Amino acid sequence: MIRLIGVSFALGILYSAGIAEAQLSFTATYSGLETGEEEVQDVGGIQITYPEDQGDILPGLLPEIARYNERRAAEAADEATIFRTVFEDVRANVESSVKTLLDVESLSPEFDESFRQVQEDTGKIVSWWEAWSGGVSEVHFYNHTTGKRYWKDTKNALEFPEIRYSLRENGQLNIALLPPFVNQFGTGKDKFRMSTEQVDGFRWDVGILHSPGTAPEVITAAKAEMLDSIATLQHQVSLQLGAKWLMRYQLEQLLEGEIARQIFTDDPANRHLIGGLARFLLFVHLNKISPDEMQMLLPNLVHFPLPRNEEAAFLQEVEQIDPFRPVADEYRVAAGRILMLGILKSSQQLNGDLLPVPLFRSRGIEVPDAGFSREAFLQALRSAYPDLDKHIIDARREIVAMMRVNFVPKPDLPTEAADRKVTPELPDSYFSKQFDGYHFTAPKSLAKAVDLIAPEWTTGLREASSLLRERFDRELTAPVLISDADLDALRNYGFTAERPEADRWALQTAWVSNLGSVVTRLFEGNKISIWLKEDLKKILAETGNTQVFEYHGGSGKVTGNFSFEISEKAIAGATVDDFLDRLAHVAPPVIPVVIDDDSLAEATTEEQIEAIRNGDYLIGKLIDGADEITGDDLFGSSTKLLNEREAFFVVVHEIVEGSLLRETIASDDRRWFCDGLSNYIAIKECDRRFGKGAGSETFQSLYPAEVAKRQAKGVNLLRWRPVNEGTASNSKTRGTREDAHYYFATVVLKRAVEKRGEGFVKEWIEEIERTPWIRTNAGTVFVAYQKLTGEDMRPLLKTVLK
Secondary structure, eight states, X not given: OOGGXXXXXXXXXXXXXXXXXXXXXXXXXXXXXXXOOEEEEEETTEEEEEEGGGGGGHHHHHHHHHHHHHHHHHHHHHHHHHHHHHHHTOHHHHHHHHHXXXXXXXXXXXXHHHHHHHHHHHHHHHHHHHHHHTOEEEEEEEOTTTTGGGEEGGGTEEEOSSEEEEEOTTSOEEEEEOOTTBOSSOOGGGSBOTTOOOOOSEEEEEEOOOOTTOOHHHXXXXXXXXXXXXXXXXXXXIIIIIXXXXXXXXXXXXXXXXXXXXXXXXXXXXXXXXXHHXXXXXXXXXXXXXXXXXXXXXXXXXXXXOOTTOHHHHHHHHTTOOTTSOOOGGGHHHHHHHHHXXXXXXXXTSOSOOOHHHHHHHTTOOOOTTOBOHHHHHHXXXXXXXXXXXXXXXXXXXXXXXXXXXXXXXOOOOSSGGGSOSSOOOOTTEEEEEETTEEEEEEGGGHHHHHHHHHHHHHHHHHHHHHHHHHHOOOOOOOOOOOHHHHHHHHTTTOOOOHHHHHHXXXXXXXXXXHHHHHHHHXXXXXXXXXXXXXXXXXXXXXXXXXXXXXXXXXXXXXXEEEEEOOHHHHTTOOHHHXXXXXXXXXXXXXXXXXXXXXXXXXXXXXHHHHHHHHOSHHHHHHHHGGGOOHHHHHOTTXXXXXXXXXXXXXXXXXXXXXXXXXXXXXXXXXXHHHHHHHHHHHHHHHHHHOTTHHHHHHHHHSOHHHHHHTGGGOOGGGOOOOOTTSOOOGGXXXXXXXXXHHHHHHXXXXXXXXXXXXXXXXXHHHHTTSOGGXXXXXXXXXXXXXXXXXXXXXXXXXXXX
C-alpha cells in the first residue's frame, strides 16, 4: 500500500490498562484472498481435506503422516499398558486416602462395588486414549480464509475441536491437545466425558498459514516438524498427566459415594452438599502439590460446565444460589462448587487440620451412625468454619465472574463498530449532567469531584479546539473521481479495475486529503464519559463491546477508543456531496476516561479528582499542549495532505496494487514489485489525464529524488516487507527511508519496462500468472521477465542504488 494512505481511516487514542497510545496506521493483508474451495482425498483410510490450490504439499507429507502413525501406535500401546499396570494395584492407596480424608476407620460395604465401577471406567478411558492417540484418522488443512472461523482474537489462538494453537508473548507457538473424551476445563470426576460412545484416531486440524509464495517443500517440512511435536506432546501428556487425571477421577467418585453413605442421611436434596464436600476434600488431597501448581489448578477445581446456549440466563440464576438450601438438579454442580470454594476460603484462615470431620470433633460434634441430617451437617459446618456464610458470598461472586469471562460467549454484535452502541447504558449508580455545553456521565460517588473538575475541562477543551481549528482547518476538497476512460486504460495493462473499488479508493484518499479539517473536529467532542474500570468490565462482559469501550476477557483489560472513522460501509455508495457533508458534520465522539481504582466512594474529593485525572489521557494533554501540537502529531509523519494530481496518483496506485495482490502475487518479497509497478502505472496515467510530464512531477512531489538518494545505503528492495496480517509494522523504515524504498522501487520498474513496448506490462503479468497465485514470489517475477526479454533484471535492483 502506498505510504500516502498507508494509514487506517481512523485516527484515535487507545487506552489499555492505564497505558495510552496514539494510533494512525493501516495494514494490508492477503487474508481472505486465498481460495475457500477444498478437496478431499482418502489415503489409506485417512481422510485428508485441503484447499484446492495446496494439494502439492501432500506428496511430501504423506510419508510423514505414515511415520507418525507408526510411532504413535507403538507408543500408545505402551502407554496404555503402563496405565493398566499402575491401576491394577491402587486399591490400598485409594482406600487409605478416602479413610484419611473422611477421618473414618473403615469403609462401607458398598465401597467394593464403587471401586469396581471406577476401575471399569478407568479401563474405558485408557482404551479411548490408546485409540485416539495411536494415529491420525483425519487431517484437515486450513488457510487464512477457511480457518478464519476458528480464530479467537482475544486469545491470539486457533481453536479446533481436538487441538489448540496459540501464540506466546515470546513468539513461540503453543500447542494444546484436547481428546474428545476429555473436558478442556475441570479435574476429578468432571475431567472425562463418560458418555462418550466411540473414539477414533486423532483428528489433525492445522493451518497452512504460510504467506503466498512459500514453496511446498518448506510447508511440508514445517508440518512434519509440527506433527513430530504433537507425537512428543501426546507421549508427555500420557506420562505426566494421564495418571494424575485418572487418580483424581477415581478419588472424587469414591469420596462422593462414601460421603453419601457415612456422612449424610440418604436424601437426594443433599447431593450438591455431597459434591461440594467431596470437591473440597479432593483439594485437600491435592494440596500436597506445589503452591504454583495449585494456583494453576484452582480454576479447574471450581469450574462447572454451562448448558449450551443458555449460559447468561443460567449464571443469572447461579448468582442467587444459596448452597445451604435444596437446589434444582441443573444447578447442583454450581452450588457444590460455591460451597467448596466457601469452605476453602474459610479453612485458609484456620490453623492446623483442614479436614471437616476432625474440626467437628474438636468442637464436640460427632458424626451420627446414620449420618448427619441436612440441618445438623450445616450447623456443624458453621461451627467448624465460623466465617463460612460471608465467604460463600465471596465464593459465589468469584465463580460467576470467572465463568462469565472465560466461558460465556459474547452476544452477537454487528461486525461494524459503527453499528454498536457508542457507550454502555448507564447503570443506576451513574449520573448524567450538562456543564456549560458539555455532557458528562460519571459514577454518582464522584459527583462532587466531577462538579469541581468540569469547569476546568470545559473551558480548556473549548479553547484548545478553537486553537486547533484556527491552525489546521481548511476548506474541504472533493474526491478526485476515476472516470470510465481511466478504468479502461488500466484494464489495457491487464489489471482488474472495477468501479466500486475505484470509487472507494477515491473517497478514502479524499479522507486523507481532508485530514486537517477532520482531525481538528475530532478534538471538539463535547461528551465526556467517566467510568470505573470494574464497572465497565462487568457491563461489557454481559452486553458486549461498544464503539468506545472494549473488554478483553482473556487478558482482563479494558480499552477506550477515542476516534473518528469513516468505514468502507459508510463510504460505500456515497456521492461526492454526501461524502463532503459527512466530513463537514462529524459527530463529536465520546471522550473516555477510565479509572482503575474502584474504591473511591470513601476517598476525599481531592483523591477522587486525582483519580479522574489519572484515568484521563487526552483532555489534560490537549488543554496543556494545543499550541505545541504539530501536523505530524495530528496526521502522522508519514501522511501527506494531497492535491488533485497527487490524489489521482494515489488512487491509480491502489487500484493497480489491489489487482496485483489479489490475482498476481502476494508473497512477502513482493513489495518492491507491487509498489514500484503501481507507481510506474500511476506516472503513466497522470501523463494521460493531466498532460505529458505531469506524472513525473507528481511522483517527484511525493518522493523527492534528493531525499531518497540520501537514504540509498539503507535501502534493500528484496527485503522490503509488506505489512501483512500478523506481521509487525515497518516502523523502522517509516519516513524518509520508507520514501526511499518507494522511490527506488519505482525507478527499477521504470527502467525495466519503459522501452519494452506498450503491451509489455500485460505480457509480463500474464507470464507471472502462469504460476499459481499461492506459489508466486519474487523469483517467479524474475523468471517471467527473463523468459520475455532474455535479460536478468535482478542486478538492476542494486545498480539503481549507486
